[in-house]
Amino acid sequence: MTDMDVLIIGAGVAGLAAARELCAQGHNITILEARDRVGGRVLSVHESRLPVPAELGAEFVHGRPPEIWDLIRERALAACDVVGEHKAVRADISEPLEEVPIDPVFESMRRFTEPDRTFEAFLRECPCDEEAKTRAARFVEGFNAARKERISVQSLVQDDDAAAKIDGDRAFRILNGYDSVPKMLLPPEARMELGAAVREVRWRRGSVEAVTERGVFRAERAIITVPLGVLQAGAIRWTPEPRSVLTAACSLAMGDVFRITFLFRERFWEDDVDFSFLHSMNPNVPTWWSTLPVRAPMLTGWAAGPYFDRYLDRPAEESAARAQDVLARLLRMDAAEVRRQTVAWYFHDWHADPWSRGAYSYTPAGALPARAAMAAPVEDTLYFAGEATETEGHSGTVHGAIASGRRAARQMLRR
Ligand SMILES: Cc1cc2nc3c(=O)[nH]c(=O)nc-3n(C[C@H](O)[C@H](O)[C@H](O)COP(=O)(O)OP(=O)(O)OC[C@H]3O[C@@H](n4cnc5c(N)ncnc54)[C@H](O)[C@@H]3O)c2cc1C
Structure with missing residues (x-):
């Protein structure tokens, strides 16, 4: 038994920001983390053969x-x-x-929020063009x-609305790897x-015991930042159950993503076509992106939401x-040539992954209040944080997760 003031469960960005x-x-x-590293769903691969880190999560x-x-400013990180x-x-x-254009679909959506x-x-019900609606659906799902x-x-x-306040239609990369963020936190x-x-978490007002294979840790209070998928799977036994939080967690949804980054011998596509993003109608891997503005021989494929289903429980090689x-x-090439190019x-x-059980959360219709219910302290003893508990429209993101950790603290x- 080890005694301390506050236990934090999970060393993703939410737990680290709270700490x-x-x-x-x-x-x-004391931070209790299941993995042998910090960062959770921020996972950057640094290898000498990689011109820039390969991001497997955010x-x-x-x-x-x-x-x-x-x-970024505090540590003068390189962002582009x-x-x-x-x-x-x-x-x-x-x-x-x-x-x-799919903007008219999203504008029209604002007239259909009541009831959710x-x-x-x-x-x-949307009066827009059918093609625009199909494209908007692909965007929302992806x-x-x-x-x-x-x-x-x-x-x-x-x-x-939340994205509009932070210039959300722009995107940036941290060149040294996204994992600089958890390291800094x-x-x-x-x-x-x-x-x-x-x-297992055993608790009563003013006292929490967390049972791990490395021993039992005790504190007055705990901040719990495990992902929504872990809570929904019942991977932690609660004595007693924080009912309001677990019920709310079950009404939200964990989304899935298949994401793969290839390192090639050269940027073999750039003479014919160069792109930052390639959006296709191919249901297997609809979206691809390059590392532009960095001209590295790397491409990432992305299949999310319903497009993930065909990757469920399949071997990685397949x-x-x-x-x-x-x-x-x-790219109108021979598959053999793409394989030859692959390093x-x-x-x-x-x-x-038993410590994430999905990629990030989304809100099913009617479930918007569930995020606030998850964020409400339980008996001034258990405080839940993590991207799924973010209530301002930034769930499913790194910045939303950080905000949730700070809110819990x-x-x-x-x-
Ligand atoms: C493929 C992918 C792409 C993404 N792309 C982006 C992006 O481009 N931009 C963006 O902003 N966001 C992106 N996200 C989302 C972003 O990564 C997450 O919202 C954010 O990292 C979540 O942080 P967190 O601290 O809430 O959870 P996590 O990072 O999951 O941290 C929770 C921690 O709890 C630990 N844990 C779990 N169970 C236990 C247990 N029983 N005991 C102890 N510890 C436990 C986990 O190991 C983990 O370290 C992406 C996510 C994925 C998966």
Whole structure:
């Protein structure tokens, strides 16, 4: 048994941000982390053969959220704007998709928020052009890793408004790797226990015991930042159950993503076509992006929401080969040539990962209040944080997760 002031469960950016805030106020913190590293769903691969780190989790800073930009400034990190052309193609690059603006669909969505409904139900009523609606659905599903027959229109409008306040249609990359952010957040004073998966939480007002294979840790209060998928899977036993939080967690949804980054011998596509993003109608891997403005021989494929289904429980080699076939079709090349060009590929199965059980959360229709219910302190003893508990329209992002960790720390400090 080890006694301390506050236990933090999970060393993703939410847990680390909470720790930083509490350590600054002189609290005695222990962080319990199941993995052998910090960062959670921020996972950058640094290898000497890689011109820039390969990001297996978060890659983009969406807009100018102060949670991240303050850190970028504090440590003078190198960040760059994501620039370059977005190309939309049908079957391959010789078949460009004609411009069909999808903004009118999102504008019309604002008239259909009461009562809340799914994006699919909204599309049935939306007066816009059918092609624009199909494209808008693909965008919503790809970006939010969500299903159109589940995701809430109210949540999409809230996210849109929140993004507008932080210049959210711009995107940036941190060149040294996104993992610079969790590294910066980690306060040196905090005690860190890696490889300490919490199996059970026993608690009453003013006292918490976390049971791990490395022992039992005890504190007056705890901030719990495990991902929504972990809470939903019942991977932690609660004595007693924090009912309001677990019920709210079950009404939200965890989205899935297949994401793969290839390192090639050269940028073999750039003479024919260069792009920052390639949006295709191919259902296997609809979206691809390059590292522009950095001209590295790397491309990333992305299949989210319903497009993830075909990767469920499939061997990584099979999925990688499927992605190479898609890329060959899109670039009008031989698949054998794409394979010859491939030096390595990088992939992490977030769905099978027991410490994430999915990529990031989204809000099903009618479930918007669930995020606030998860964020409400339980008996001034348990405080839940993590991207799924963010209530201002930034859930599913790194900056939203950081904000949630700070919010939980402040709730505790206000007591
Ligand atoms: C493929 C992918 C792409 C993404 N792209 C972007 C992007 O471009 N931009 C963006 O802003 N966001 C992106 N995100 C989302 C972003 O990564 C997350 O919202 C954010 O990192 C979540 O932080 P967190 O602290 O809430 O959770 P996590 O990072 O998941 O941290 C929770 C921690 O709890 C630990 N844990 C779990 N169970 C236990 C247990 N029982 N005991 C102890 N510890 C436990 C986990 O190991 C983990 O370290 C992406 C996510 C994925 C998966």
